[in-house]
Amino acid sequence: xxxxxxxxxxxxxxxxxxxxxxxxxxxxxxxxxxxxxxxxxxxxxxxxxxxxxxxxxxxxxxxxxxxxxxxxxxxxxxxxxxxxxxxxxxxxxxxxxxxxxxxxxxxxxxxxxxxxxxxxxxxxxxxxxxxxxxxxxxxxxxxxxxxxxxxxxxxxxxxxxxxxxxxxxxxxxxxxxxxxxxxxxxxxxxxxxxxxxxxxx
Numbered sequence: 001x002x003x004x005x006x007x008x009x010x011x012x013x014x015x016x017x018x019x020x021x022x023x024x025x026x027x028x029x030x031x032x033x034x035x036x037x038x039x040x041x042x043x044x045x046x047x048x049x050x051x052x053x054x055x056x057x058x059x060x061x062x063x064x065x066x067x068x069x070x071x072x073x074x075x076x077x078x079x080x081x082x083x084x085x086x087x088x089x090x091x092x093x094x095x096x097x098x099x100x101x102x103x104x105x106x107x108x109x110x111x112x113x114x115x116x117x118x119x120x121x122x123x124x125x126x127x128x129x130x131x132x133x134x135x136x137x138x139x140x141x142x143x144x145x146x147x148x149x150x151x152x153x154x155x156x157x158x159x160x161x162x163x164x165x166x167x168x169x170x171x172x173x174x175x176x177x178x179x180x181x182x183x184x185x186x187x188x189x190x191x192x193x194x195x196x197x198x199x200x201x
Contacts (some may be wrong), residue, residue: 095160096175098195099168106172131177135152139190147190152187
């Protein structure tokens with residue numbers, strides 16, 4: 001008796017099986033996109049019947065004043081404050097002595113030279129002081145290394161030790177801010193943006 005031959009493809013039975021197995025075409029337009037599976041959706045009538053009746057509006061307590069979030073110091077803020085404090089307590093270096101002799105007129109001249117190199121003035125920094133503008137420009141200058149997680153004065157000194165020649169006017173501004181005990185001036189603005197988790201209101 002001859003062995004029965006198997007058909008691997010072809011014939012009316014194979015094509016009908018392939019058609020039944022293949023996925024039907026999806027259409028996302030028209031009326032054919034309704035959910036047709038039974039039990040997949042919740043009937044709107046059931047939802048209204050099952051939901052408990054709400055009491056009067058007086059029963060719901062809505063807090064009128066939100067408690068303000070107390071902003072706790074992050075570890076980076078604490079470490080930057082420590083860095084600035086140790087730099088302030090250290091004996092003066094020759095660069096710091098030179099920077100302390102820099103007058104406000106020289107700082108303004110330095111900033112005017114920086115502004116003259118730009119095509120347009122920095123309109124977004126109109127509300128900032130000259131010292132803060134200089135510090136932020138120093139923060140965004142990548143030639144002196146990363147500014148996140150390090151005090152500005154320590155970053156300036158590190159760049160100077162590496163021979164990167166950071167501007168003496170920036171050190172003068174940082175020393176003036178340090179004399180005024182402005183701890184926030186030692187903290188990079190980029191670092192503040194990176195470490196803030198909540199928007200200030």
